[in-house]
Amino acid sequence: AIRDELEAADEASNVDAFGLFLLAKTYKSLGQRKEARETCLRSIKMYEYNWSAWQLLESCVDAVRQPGDMLAFELAGTGWVRHAFMAQLLVEQPGAGDQDFAVHHRVVEQLFPQSRFVVGLRAVRRYSVREFEEAARIFGQLQQSDPYALELSDIHSNILYVMEDRARLGELAHRCAALDRFRPETCCVIGNYYSLRREHEKAVGYFQRALQLDGKYLAAWTLMGHEFIEMKNTAAAVDAYRHAVEVDERDYRAWYGLGQTYEMLNMAHYACNYYMRAAALRPYDSRMWCALGSCYESSGQNKQAVESYRRALLGTAENEAIAIARLAHLHEDAGERTKAAYYYQLLVEHAIKNGGALSTGDGNGLGTGVGSSVYGGGQQDELAGACLFLAAFEHERGNGQVAQRYLSQVVDGASSGGASQLRVEEAKAMMRAIADQ
The missing domain is CATH 1.25.40.10 (Tetratricopeptide repeat domain)
Known part of the structure; x- marks a missing residue:
């Protein structure tokens, strides 16, 4: 009845921005989200300073946004309220959303630099991109400035x-x-x-x-x-x-949790489906893609696993080494040695870049040994395996000197516990074989 009355008033052009807002809320409560979103946009265009309408609009956003959605939101208003809404909408979007968030947040921050809402958005953004120390610092400032909130x-x-x-x-x-x-x-x-x-x-x-x-x-x-x-x-x-x-349904953490749960239950098909939902919501979060890749691997879908790990390399850097290592192994298992060598070399370069297992001792980035790594023991052994593969690969191509340098990394790292004894013995055997030729 309420919807019918409001729709009749709307058809007669006898409803203002707040009437349209009530109609949008009615649509939302009836599950008509598309109609709610469209009506909400109309209400905002008539009067853009109704923050409740913007909040209702946010609740109507699809889990995976359509390309035209963001443009529609951008055109909904012209003032600072639009920028506040866009900043809130983008605050948990990593990767490509970082610059967009900064643009909108900067506009509101210049107007209301001490606003708890504005400062809170900055803190949540640091949390979203996993800069925990900075996020905790900002939240500490908020707590001091408003201890009763x-x-x-x-x-x-x-x-x-x-x-x-x-x-x-x-x-x-x-x-x-x-x-x-x-x-x-x-x-x-x-x-x-x-x-x-x-x-x-x-x-x-x-x-x-x-x-x-x-x-x-x-x-x-x-x-x-x-x-x-x-x-x-x-x-x-x-x-x-x-x-x-x-x-x-936009909560990627819940979808990711469902994926983990079904993976624990050895139900890989369901787990992959839920990980895909999480990855769709966080397309630049490497954790989502690595989880999906691992799930595909466990179910024998190596082609899809490779695609997932490659997608992980386009996102956040925190799981980059995991994705590179898995890609190297998958290509090695498939007999694609050139591709495997490419990713093993990337793994070595990643270790150098992050102060890890290999130093920049010479022009090839080979130096003090696998054992000098700040990586954990398992990762150090992974890097030793990468060096062994690269040594064999270079030896096959007639680059014996380069192969010897890779093998030296494994042997030199033994004293500091970088590589397992099995890896070290394998490296020594390869060094002797190369020297005898």
């Missing part, structure tokens, strides 16, 4: 959790509890604190309490799914993650 405290606690800063997370939990024990954000912060202490049942209890206070509190559903994964309760984890995507 609980908004964004759940994200602050996520950052401290990832940093494993139990002391500061405990302080934050105590402060939030003192301010208001019955806020969902408070329950989320306390749940994260217990999770960091490996008290997973207590953590689940607080996440459930948060959901009793707000059944659509997305963070609690997702974090509770993570806890059930830790407790090896896969059925409960799936239920929690499914609730999360029902609340907001």
Whole structure:
């Protein structure tokens, strides 16, 4: 009835921007998201300073945006409110979205440099691109400037959790509890604190309490799914993650969690599907593509695995070494030695660039040995394997001197525990074979 009355008024051109906003809310509540989005845009074009309309528009955005969507949003308004909306819409978009976010955020920041909303966006952006130290610093400033605010405290606690800063997370939990024990954000912060202490049942209890206070509190559903994964309760984890995507299908963490859960259940087909959903939402996040590649590998779909790992190299750098190593192995297993050598060489160069296993001791970037790596032991052994493959590859091409240098890396690294004894013995045997020729 409400929809019919508003539609009749709209057809008679007897409705203002706020009437259109109410009609858009009605469409949204009835599940007519396309109509809600279009009506919301009309309302904003008539009066762009209704922030509730912008928030409703954000909730109507498709999980994977259509190419024309962003242009429509850009044209919805002309003032600073449009820039605030676009900054909020792009705040968790990594990769290509970084410059776009900065453009819109800068406009609002120049107008309201001390605004909690504006500073909070900057903090969330640092968190989104995994610059945790900087994000924690900004959140600390927000806490000092407005000690009685609980908004964004759940994200602050996520950052401290990832940093494993139990002391500061405990302080934050105590402060939030003192301010208001019955806020969902408070329950989320306390749940994260217990999770960091490996008290997973207590953590689940607080996440459930948060959901009793707000059944659509997305963070609690997702974090509770993570806890059930830790407790090896896969059925409960799936239920929690499914609730999360029902609340907001744009939550890549929940899709990723579903992928992990089904991978634990050895249901690779389902896991790949959910990882693909996560990767579609975070196309420049290498973690999504590496997880998808690993899942394809485990199910024997090596061609798709190669495509996924290559896609990972276009994204964030944190899993770059993993993607390069897997690509090298996949090409080696397929008998594509030239391609394998290319990726093994990339792995060596990555180690040099990141202060890892190989130094820049000469023009070929070969120096002090695999054992000098700041990589972990498994990665050092991986690099030793790369050197052995490259040595054999160069020897086949008649480059004995280059092959010897690669082998020397493995042998020289033995004293500092860089390569396994098996790798070292293999390198010595190859050195003797090359010398005898």
